[in-house]
Amino acid sequence: GNSVTQMEGPVTLSEEAFLTINCTYTATGYPSLFWYVQYPGEGLQLLLKATKADDKGSNKGFEATYRKETTSFHLEKGSVQVSDSAVYFCALSGSSGNTPLVFGKGTRLSVIA
Amino acid sequence: DAGVTQSPTHLIKTRGQHVTLRCSPISGHKSVSWYQQVLGQGPQFIFQYYEKEERGRGNFPDRFSARQFPNYSSELNVNALLLGDSALYLCASSLGGVGETQYFGPGTRLLVL
Numbered sequence: 001g002n003s004v005t006q007m008e009g010p011v012t013l014s015e016e017a018f019l020t021i022n023c024t025y026t027a028t029g030y031p032s033l034f035w036y037v038q039y040p041g042e043g044l045q046l047l048l049k050a051t052k053a054d055d056k057g058s059n060k061g062f063e064a065t066y067r068k069e070t071t072s073f074h075l076e077k078g079s080v081q082v083s084d085s086a087v088y089f090c091a092l093s094g095s096s097g098n099t100p101l102v103f104g105k106g107t108r109l110s111v112i113a
Numbered sequence: 114d115a116g117v118t119q120s121p122t123h124l125i126k127t128r129g130q131h132v133t134l135r136c137s138p139i140s141g142h143k144s145v146s147w148y149q150q151v152l153g154q155g156p157q158f159i160f161q162y163y164e165k166e167e168r169g170r171g172n173f174p175d176r177f178s179a180r181q182f183p184n185y186s187s188e189l190n191v192n193a194l195l196l197g198d199s200a201l202y203l204c205a206s207s208l209g210g211v212g213e214t215q216y217f218g219p220g221t222r223l224l225v226l
Contacts (some may be wrong), residue, residue: 002154031214043203044156044217051212089155093212100146100169101205101215103155 002027006090006104013080013111021075021107023064023090031092033066034059034074034101038087047075047088080111115140117206117218125203125224126194134189134221139205144168146215147179147186150201163188197226 003031007022025031032051036044048057053068073090090104118137126132138145144163148156158171162181178193185206189196201222205215 015125034214036217040163043201043219044205046160046214046216058156091155093215095211099213100158100161101148102158102173105155 001029001100002092002094004090004092004102004104006088006107008105008107010108011062011089013109015082015111015113016079017111019075019077019080019084021074021090021109022086022100023073023104024042025071025073025090025092027071027092027094030068031094031095033064034091035062035064035073035075036089036091036092038089038106039085046091082111082113085109085111088108117204117216119202119204119218119221121221122219123222123224125160125226127197127226129188130194130225131190131192132194132223134191134202134204134223136187136189136203136204136206136218138185139216142206142208142216143185144207144213145181145185146205146207147187147189148203148205149173150203150220153202156203159189172197194225196225199223 003026035047048059050057050066056065087106091101146161147159150156160179161169165181180189199218206219207213207215
């Protein structure tokens with residue numbers, strides 16, 4: 001079945017540091033890939049998405065590229081801010097039929113000033 | 114535009130009781146999905162409904178049931194509550210097509226004592 005593996009946290013960075021959160025997936029066909037962010041006490045917010053190989057999703061300075069050859073969708077940001085502190089979830093949605101999201105376990109990011 | 118709304122926001126129940134959670138999707142969205150997020154984990158898929166029909170079901174016991182109404186709102190019902198049902202229950206809506214983005218509500222936090 002479909003699955004997502006993302007790097008375990010917590011990740012602690014200083015403000016303006018470079019961020020990478022690794023995500024790899026297992027799926028048949030061509031799934032859509034997503035990054036969601038969850039701030040303390042809140043639901044999930046879509047951060048970015050990509051629907052086909054080599055697509056780059058971007059939003060609020062975050063980027064991730066859909067790499068079919070390495071089955072990866074790593075999240076990056078060049079300069080993190082304290083307000084980026086949250087839990088980040090990588091997820092995929094299947095390419096046919098029933099399309100529930102399959103999530104990774106989440107990576108907690110803490111950014112310190 | 115209003116996002117996905119869920120009610121109630123918080124709920125405390127005792128073992129053996131029954132609970133009903135409600136969700137209103139984004140206007141124009143015909144698909145609603147339910148997820149359970151246990152503390153420290155990624156969300157797990159429970160149900161997906163599209164046009165009032167069940168499209169998919171995750172690996173949850175029959176104590177969990179759901180339905181979708183003609184206005185596309187949805188209810189999740191859980192019978193005979195167990196301590197392990199304590200979690201954040203998330204509702205997501207989408208247009209319903211393959212790979213479509215799912216937009217999440219703020220969730221209902223259920224505590225079973």
